[in-house]
Amino acid sequence: MSQREEPAPGVLYVVGTPIGHLGDLSPRARSVLTNVSAIACEDTRHSGHLLNSLGAQSQRFSFHQHNTKARLPQLLQLLNEGQSLALISDAGLPGISDPGEQLVAAARAAGHQVICIPGPCAATTALVSSGLPSGRFCFEGFLASRGKERQQQLAAVASETRTTILYEAPHRLVQLLKELAQLCGDERPLQVARELTKRHEQQVGPTIAAALEHFLEHKPLGECTLVLGGAPISGPDQQSDAHWRAELAALMASGASASDAARQLAQQSGQSRRALYALVHQMVENESE
Structure with missing residues (x-):
């Protein structure tokens, strides 16, 4: 036409x-x-x-x-x-x-x-300027604000092997970065884009830890687009602590207690129940800080 x-x-x-x-x-x-x-x-x-x-x-x-x-x-x-x-x-x-x-x-x-x-489109603009893999990616948009639904979504994002794009409001950005650090590990690649196409366009990264440090010192302003690198693809015996934290978080979000989550995941994966429970304990301590 x-x-x-x-x-x-x-x-x-x-x-x-x-x-x-x-x-x-x-x-x-x-x-x-x-x-x-x-x-x-x-x-x-x-x-x-x-x-x-x-x-x-x-x-x-x-x-x-x-x-x-x-x-x-x-x-x-x-x-x-x-x-x-x-x-x-x-x-x-x-x-x-x-x-x-x-x-x-x-x-x-x-x-x-x-x-x-x-x-x-903020999602694709942030993606192609992030330097992260764009051949295969996921779009999650805004996560649920609280509760089990949010925990399940975060666990899924943490274990996703493709690049993931998230939207977040400025007043909730630091909390999201803390949650991603807990589930994905501090060094997962991440770029936070804000003020895209504007005079003061900003890309903050290159890791979750670096972005969190920056926004703890500088109050976020404007809607933010997060581009999160995918979880490493590895064999079952080589999974990182971040992977197991995401698995544990998903089980607890579905209603399992901390000890039950560690026991169920140990049975399913062959991992040490004691080691998994230690990860749960770390997660609970981090949430209470």
Whole structure:
């Protein structure tokens, strides 16, 4: 489809917007946003600055995690009426760690065409600039904030052999780094990216320990993207303490006591129960500090 034919009636356009540098907005994205019938924004006030600078006059609708259920029928009705609709997030490519995913699925289920106008994405931007392996990688986004679900997710991340990408809010970054250090070991490769594409873009690493030391001294500001190196691939008799800590954490997150987790893992792996229990004891002590 050429630019002259866009935006087309009854089509949902998923439009990537800058994550920092306004120069990253593509001419095609600019054209769609200034000519589309309506725009669904994560935050109309935040996106208003960008849209006003473009001279976009389209009707705007807020669309975020707190009004998704109520807003979906309204947005689908616009498409049913033959109007064109653009979806944008506060920054980056919609549908990744935001409710845009639900709108795309609903539009497709209703028989509407969905076209993505490619644009910046913090996850891939941080990945390719990290220097860590990018041939195979995982995206985890934001982890659960607390409880067993978080412990299970952290254990899975710690044992993952592929590069993993995580998002974290600045006020929770230090805690996440402490948890990763406990499960992965201080020297696991890591880059923390913040202020991507902006004047003060920063990449902090190259290990968990180095990143933790930095952010204990310098208060984190702005959303952070973490790129974590994968767990070493080794035989069952050569696994690191970090691997066994992750396995123990997963068992305890599923409800096992410390002693039961050590006993079960010893039976499954052939490792020393005493050595595994010592690791559990270290984990508990670190949590209490």
